[in-house]
Amino acid sequence: MTSKRTASYLTTLLTSITLMTGATTGFAEEAPAAEPRHGIAMHGETRYPASFEHFDYVNPDAPKGGTVKMAVVANGYDSFNPFDIRGIAAAGINTYLYDTLMESSDDEPFSAYGLIAESIETPEDRSYVTFNLRDEARFHDGHPITAEDVKFSFDILTTKGHPFFRNYYADVSKVTVESPARVRFDFSDTTNRELPLILGQMPILPAHYWADREFGKNGLNPPLGSGPYRIGEFEAGRSITYERVEDYWAKDLGVRKGRFNFDQVQYDYYTDDTVALEAFKAGNFDYRIETSAKNWATAYSGPKFTDGQIIAEAIEHHRPTGxxxxxxxxxxxxxxxxxxxxxxxxxxxxxxxxxxxxxxxxxxxxxxxxxxxxxxxxxxxxxxxxxxxxxxxxxxxxxxxxxxxxxxxxxxxxxxxxxxxxxxxxxxxxxxxxxxxxxxxxxxxxxxxxxxxxxxxxxxxxxxxxxxxxxxxxxxxxxxxxxxxxxxxxxxxxxxxxxxxxxxxxxxxxxxxxxxxxxxxxxxxxxxxxxxxxxxxxxxxxxxxxxxxxxxxxxxxxxxxxxxxxxxxxxxxxxLAQDRVAYWSHLQRPEETPKNGSDLNNWWISR
Missing domain, CATH: 3.10.105.10 (Dipeptide-binding Protein; Domain 3)
Known part of the structure; x- marks a missing residue:
């Protein structure tokens, strides 16, 4: 999963639970009524009102454009499917290619606001949740995102996806498509108050795309997504570039304003971190998170750091370090x-x-x-x-x-x-x-x-x-x-x-x-x-x-x-309660850093 829950990362959890993934047309019993709302907090109230235009920690006027390059120290990738346990998925694919029903904020313990879902309905006991989808939500091929896609995503992830999903959503007892823009999840355990929020984190996959494809065997065929980027050029196992979707359907929503500002996001793979560090200092990529204390103390010096071409800073955060x-x-x-x-x-x-x-x-x-x-x-x-x-x-x-x-x-x-x-x-x-x-x-x-x-x-x-x-x-x-x-x-x-x-x-x-x-x-x-x-x-x-x-x-x-x-x-x-980052000076970041730390997807290029 992304950001707060990481999250991403799960059938015998509780013997009383049975996953029912077949579509239904009604409810077994009446449940408390709920009013639609723009967001939901795990506990208490949300920070942002329904009319919010952007998160406080972004620059809503950040310019779009340019390419940001990053390094991945690994022996390549062999898959464009981040949801299957087989294979090694390309870096960034879940973040950039797929939208979710809701989006979490970085300055609250755990709150989520509508992305694909315009509103959410859940009663006080949180025994079910209903998502009302936006009419404008689209996949990259122009096909509308519907409740059938939501149900398909739940079904495929919990039956053929990584075991994590089966555990994460184990308390879902029934999925009901009520209309093309309305889908309801009923829960077997009404004390699991988190379920409405973590269902909101579920990536939504296109049912029509996967209708004639085998989920776990798509290999390196670029899949269809709905997110702010699509897969552009790639060299199998060595590099991948994501291209910003110019007509991205959600670009003006409050949860997206000021974010995903680069025209291209490129990952190059290195098998050795020392080589990657030298490549960064040579200008072959733009942004690096440093995990080595020795490197941080000894390697980030020289004329390019002195004259400000490269900036190295430890950005304080207040998130749990685990x-x-x-x-x-x-x-x-x-x-x-x-x-x-x-x-x-x-x-x-x-x-x-x-x-x-x-x-x-x-x-x-x-x-x-x-x-x-x-x-x-x-x-x-x-x-x-x-x-x-x-x-x-x-x-x-x-x-x-x-x-x-x-x-x-x-x-x-x-x-x-x-x-x-x-x-x-x-x-x-x-x-x-x-x-x-x-x-x-x-x-x-x-x-x-x-x-x-x-x-x-x-x-x-x-x-x-x-x-x-x-x-x-x-x-x-x-x-x-x-x-x-x-x-x-x-x-x-x-x-x-x-x-x-x-x-x-x-x-x-x-x-x-x-x-x-x-x-x-x-x-x-x-x-x-x-x-x-x-x-x-x-x-x-x-x-x-x-x-x-x-x-x-x-x-x-x-x-x-x-x-x-x-x-x-x-x-x-x-x-360490800091993120040690180094970046070339053409990268700019917002003035405010939220409690969860700085996020490159809120940065932009200025030159």
């Missing part, structure tokens, strides 16, 4: 014991890495919902404690008695104290040192595992971690593969440990199932990388989805966060 971490695959026997996982965390010396590798730029992460009021802290109390007490007999006592904190090192003893703690934990888990190897006392099997990487630059982080674990007699293999192989192996859970980012929004909801719910342990392509199968986590995920208001949502997320942290499923890395 969790970046070493991720354990608990499906693997050696990681099935939480004490082993906890012990290995003592082998990662963040303080050393931050000083020697990251130039002191980062802060240690200690929450899955970092940089937000959703992050748990201290000991549970108040409403959070009430929630956790429901599961007290199923949870380790540490959840209630110890505030979670990842292991730290001090300047005097360094890692020695931590390694002693790790040794004690491993001993309690049934391991001992034998012939300088850490082995299982019962089976004699050595404790050994592989860390799977696709970014060569990350080796400098992983190798010291490997060396520290070797002091405990643990054999660690670091395997570097290309990005495509990495994606396929992660999809199939064919790894022992990976480094992974698990992003979060300011309004967690249905996507939490894909990360933590036991129904996704064996669902290839899900984001339950760790293999979490815990009934308490399942219950807390459902409680988060069903939260009736913002205050209760925060307390339920705190409880979920705390239980996950004490499960020791990851070794947390670090975070």
């Amino acid at each position: 969790m970046q971490a070493f991720v354990f695959n608990t499906r693997k026997k050696m990681f099935s014991d939480s004490r082993v996982r906890q012990a290995l965390a003592y082998g990662f010396d963040f303080e050393w890495a931050n000083k020697n590798l990251f130039y002191g730029q980062y802060t240690r992460t200690d929450s899955y919902f970092e940089n937000s009021d959703l992050a748990s802290s201290g000991l549970p109390e108040g409403r959070e404690l009430e929630i956790l007490n429901q599961f007290r007999e199923q949870l380790p006592e540490e959840v209630f008695t110890e505030a979670y904190a990842p292991p730290e090192t001090d300047g005097q003893q360094g890692l020695r104290k931590n390694l002693r703690t790790a040794m004690e934990l491993l001993k309690s888990a049934g391991y001992e040192i034998k012939n300088r190897k850490m082995v299982n006392v019962e089976t004699g099997e050595p404790l050994a595992f592989e860390i799977l990487l696709f970014q060569k630059s990350f080796e400098r982080v992983v190798l010291p971690f490997k060396n520290n674990l070797q002091k405990l007699g643990i054999d660690v293999t670091v395997r570097l593969v290309d990005s495509n192989q990495y994606i396929q192996r992660v999809r199939e859970f064919d790894f022992d440990m990976i480094t992974q980012v698990m992003p979060q929004s300011d309004s967690p909801g249905n996507e939490q199932r894909e990360y933590w719910h036991s129904s996704n342990v064996d669902a290839n392509g899900s984001r339950n990388y760790m293999g979490i199968a815990d009934p308490v986590v399942d219950s807390l995920v459902n409680m988060v989805i069903q939260a009736p208001d913002r205050e209760e949502l925060v307390q339920r997320v705190h409880a979920l966060d705390r239980v996950l942290l004490h499960g020791h499923y990851v070794i947390p890395h670090w975070h």
